[in-house]
Amino acid sequence: ETxxxxxxxxxxxxxxxxxxxxxEQHLGHNAMYWYKQSAKKPLELMxxxxxxxxxxxxxxxxxxxxxxPNSSHLFLHLHTLQPEDSALYLCASSQLPSxxxxxxxxxxxxxxxxxx
Amino acid sequence: xxxVEQDPGPLSVPEGAIVSLNCTYSNSAFQYFMWxxxxxxxxxxxxxxxxxxxxxxxxxxxxxxxxxxxxxxxFIRDSQPSDSATYLCAMEGSGGGADxxxxxxxxxxxxxx
Numbered sequence: 578e579t580x581x582x583x584x585x586x587x588x589x590x591x592x593x594x595x596x597x598x599x600x601e602q603h604l605g606h607n608a609m610y611w612y613k614q615s616a617k618k619p620l621e622l623m624x625x626x627x628x629x630x631x632x633x634x635x636x637x638x639x640x641x642x643x644x645x646p647n648s649s650h651l652f653l654h655l656h657t658l659q660p661e662d663s664a665l666y667l668c669a670s671s672q673l674p675s676x677x678x679x680x681x682x683x684x685x686x687x688x689x690x691x692x693x
Numbered sequence: 694x695x696x697v698e699q700d701p702g703p704l705s706v707p708e709g710a711i712v713s714l715n716c717t718y719s720n721s722a723f724q725y726f727m728w729x730x731x732x733x734x735x736x737x738x739x740x741x742x743x744x745x746x747x748x749x750x751x752x753x754x755x756x757x758x759x760x761x762x763x764x765x766x767x768f769i770r771d772s773q774p775s776d777s778a779t780y781l782c783a784m785e786g787s788g789g790g791a792d793x794x795x796x797x798x799x800x801x802x803x804x805x806x
Binding site: 581583610617618619620622625633667669671680681682683684685686687689 | 697701727729734735736737738739742781783785793794795796797798799
């Protein structure tokens, strides 16, 4: 595996379900990110981890819970979601920690989430 | 005013045409500028990366940054149907804060064979 991988690629869940999204980066990077991409909107930054430590929580509802056990893996735990949470969830990584300038981010293919 | 403005399109041009994609921004602290290409049902992939003002060329692609006008452009020469995708501009300041990249909404480009 190379680059940034995400599983599952597609997920359909009910509002009472609990599920997790997984991201793995094979680039030796130090920062990882979760983004939400909805139609007609810019990419929305959700969470940032630098060297496994969370440095940004962009006012994300508590029904989204991130976990970063090591610098290569990132999870997004989901529970009691709403239909408006349906979107493409993208994971990214960068060599430089976020905020240092020039931290080019490399993206995974995303998980297409549908909440019914 | 939004930080980064980008016309969502769609922009439809015939194969072989020169394509011009643009973003304007309001934050004068932005120093790093990127263009990402996103195919349908895929994640964004980095296409071009420039620092500060000036031009950068890579094959059929040229990125321009005009910091005085707060305006960046991506030109695609000899456009191909395989260039059909959504193009996202992204930018960042030189340091401080943890907000990372600020993205435009993306321009949907269609190259007609």
